[in-house]
Each structure stands twice: as structure tokens, then as C-alpha cells.
Amino acid sequence: MSEENILYRVEDGIAYLTINRPEKMNAITAAMGSRIAQLCREIDIDDTVKVLIIDGAGERAFAAGSDVNMLDDLGTPWDGRNRAQYDRDYVEPIQRMRKPVIAAIDGYCLGGGLEVAMMCDIRVATPRSTFGAPEVQRGWHAGAGNTSVLPRMIGFGNAALWILTGDKFPAEEAYRVGFVQRLVEVDDLMPTAKAIAVRLAKNPPIAVQSAKNVIKRSQGTSLEQGLSMENDGYTLCMMTEDAQEGMAAFGEKREPVFRGR
Known part of the structure; x- marks a missing residue:
């Protein structure tokens, strides 16, 4: 099932990984996370692959984070390490990759999805994209990098605003604070991400x-x-x-x- 929910192909030295669960806003299950981690490791040792592009299927979300319906399977509410490890298992392999990773974002990019995008090196997004770390509104905060990595990317104050409010922020704001490097129309999203990937692959x-x-x-x-x-x-x-x-x-x-x- 994870292979159906994580699509993967390689064309001309560029790997494409698509989070393919649009009916659930591309929420990531444990099996999907394991597949992402596996592919990241394989890509990093494959000399034919130069760059990775990660995107989300459908028109609603890049990734709405981890599947909260699975959290009950990860131990008691007090067993925070299991729950944090759930996200870290698929976020950290992206962060550890030697090769460049580009996120092509269209729609909601929230929670664990924000952490996936954050661990990529370059982010391209559409104007209808929305960003946020809503965990604090539910009684916890991110456990896979938001609180430690995001301040280094967009500054302490901007990160504090995102993380402590748990609010959603528009693509224009993400672009203004430097989280997003290119803001393009929907039809230009993948062509722009691919053009950057091609440019990197030439080096x-x-x-x-x-x-x-x-x-x-x-x-x-x-x-x-x-x-x-x-x-x-x-x-x-x-x-x-x-x-x-x-x-x-x-x-x-x-x-x-x-x-x-």
C-alpha cells in the first residue's frame, strides 16, 4: 500500500517522489514514512540520480502532516518519544541527504508536511499554498525539527509567530520571510522545480x-x-x-x- 501512496520515478537524472494520498490531504502514515526513508537512502547511493523533487498529489495539499488517526497506535499519550519518532523516521532521512532536494508545494503544507518541506534545500510554491505548524493548538508541538530548524531558516521572531500561534500563513508570507524561494502560478510549479533541478544536475x-x-x-x-x-x-x-x-x-x-x- 505504501508504494501506491508514495509514487517514484527517475527521468534524466532527476528523481520525482510524490506523496499520493490526496483523499486524506496527503497525510503521511507510518508505512508511507518508511517508504520515503527507504527511497531517500536509495537515491543517495544511486550515481545516476542528481536531484530529488518532492511534491504532493492533487490540488489541496502538499502534505497535511502525519496521519493523526495513527497516533493512538504509537503508545499512550504520555509516550511522546514514540510519537516524535514517527515524524523523525521520514523527516530526518530527507535532511541527511547529500544530494539536493527541491519541494514543489501546492496547497496545505502543515505540521509534518511543513517539516518535510523544511528539510528540503529549495522550496517552490503556488500562491494558493498555506503553511503552518498547528500542533500547539492541539496540545503539543513539533517533534521532528520545526522548533530547532525553522528559527534558523526564517529568524526567531517569525518562527515563534508560526509555532506559538499554530496559525496558518499564506504563501506570500512564506515567501516574504524566506521559507519559499520561488512563488509561481500553479501551471508553472513543476516546470519551475524541474528547471531548477536541471540546472543543479548540470553542475x-x-x-x-x-x-x-x-x-x-x-x-x-x-x-x-x-x-x-x-x-x-x-x-x-x-x-x-x-x-x-x-x-x-x-x-x-x-x-x-x-x-x-
Whole structure:
């Protein structure tokens, strides 16, 4: 059943993962979460895949979070670790991916769905999209990253407004605070996400993955530590065949041919 609810395909080096449960606002079950985690691991070791795009089926939601109907199966109301782990099992594998991940968001992006989008590297959304972390209105708060990662993305005050109110916010607000990088019409959503993916896929993978690693790991560190990480990544890249090819192609005024080495 999870394979029906999580659609997956690869075309021209771009992987497409679709959360396919539109009748339930693409709420994510435990089986679906396991499938997402499995695919993330497979993508990361597949050299033919350069970029991942995640979207939601239908016109109502990217993902409305975890399926709350399943929470009763995860222990007593006091067994918070089980419930938090439910979300973390599918959110953290996205965060740990070496390869770039793009979220194509149309409709509701709430709770665990917000955390999925948050763990992606780039977010493209439509004007009819809605964002929020409604958990606090039900008596708990996020357990898979909202409270720790979101403030680093959009600032403490903006994150506090989203998380402490539990309110829903329009796409324009998400774009204004920097959660969304591109705001496009519905018909342009997937073409825009794909265009970004194609652009990323053209670049040498070692350089892209190293740059992503430094960007993510340097968050929350001192400037000195961040610069040290950057220097290490730069040194690694300069030792690759792709870097030599890039310099040669620049000097010879031709398009480089990268081989991922």
C-alpha cells in the first residue's frame, strides 16, 4: 500500500517522489514514512540520480502532516518519544541527504508536511499554498525539527509567530520571510522545480554535494568553524577530475564534461 501512496520515478537524472494520498490531504502514515526513508537512502547511493523533487498529489495539499488517526497506535499519550519518532523516521532521512532536494508545494503544507518541506534545500510554491505548524493548538508541538530548524531558516521572531500561534500563513508570507524561494502560478510549479533541478544536475556532483554539506553543517557554528569547513570542502573539490575539467573548459572556451570524479 505504501508504494501506491508514495509514487517514484527517475527521468534524466532527476528523481520525482510524490506523496499520493490526496483523499486524506496527503497525510503521511507510518508505512508511507518508511517508504520515503527507504527511497531517500536509495537515491543517495544511486550515481545516476542528481536531484530529488518532492511534491504532493492533487490540488489541496502538499502534505497535511502525519496521519493523526495513527497516533493512538504509537503508545499512550504520555509516550511522546514514540510519537516524535514517527515524524523523525521520514523527516530526518530527507535532511541527511547529500544530494539536493527541491519541494514543489501546492496547497496545505502543515505540521509534518511543513517539516518535510523544511528539510528540503529549495522550496517552490503556488500562491494558493498555506503553511503552518498547528500542533500547539492541539496540545503539543513539533517533534521532528520545526522548533530547532525553522528559527534558523526564517529568524526567531517569525518562527515563534508560526509555532506559538499554530496559525496558518499564506504563501506570500512564506515567501516574504524566506521559507519559499520561488512563488509561481500553479501551471508553472513543476516546470519551475524541474528547471531548477536541471540546472543543479548540470553542475559536477561532488562540488554540489560538498557545497550543500558546508551550507548545512556551518549553520549554528562560529564563523571560524564555518570557514574551516568551507576550506576543507574547497580542498576536496580542487582534487577532483571535475575541477580540472572545469578549469580546462573555461580556458578553452567550451562546455565542460563532468564525470563525477
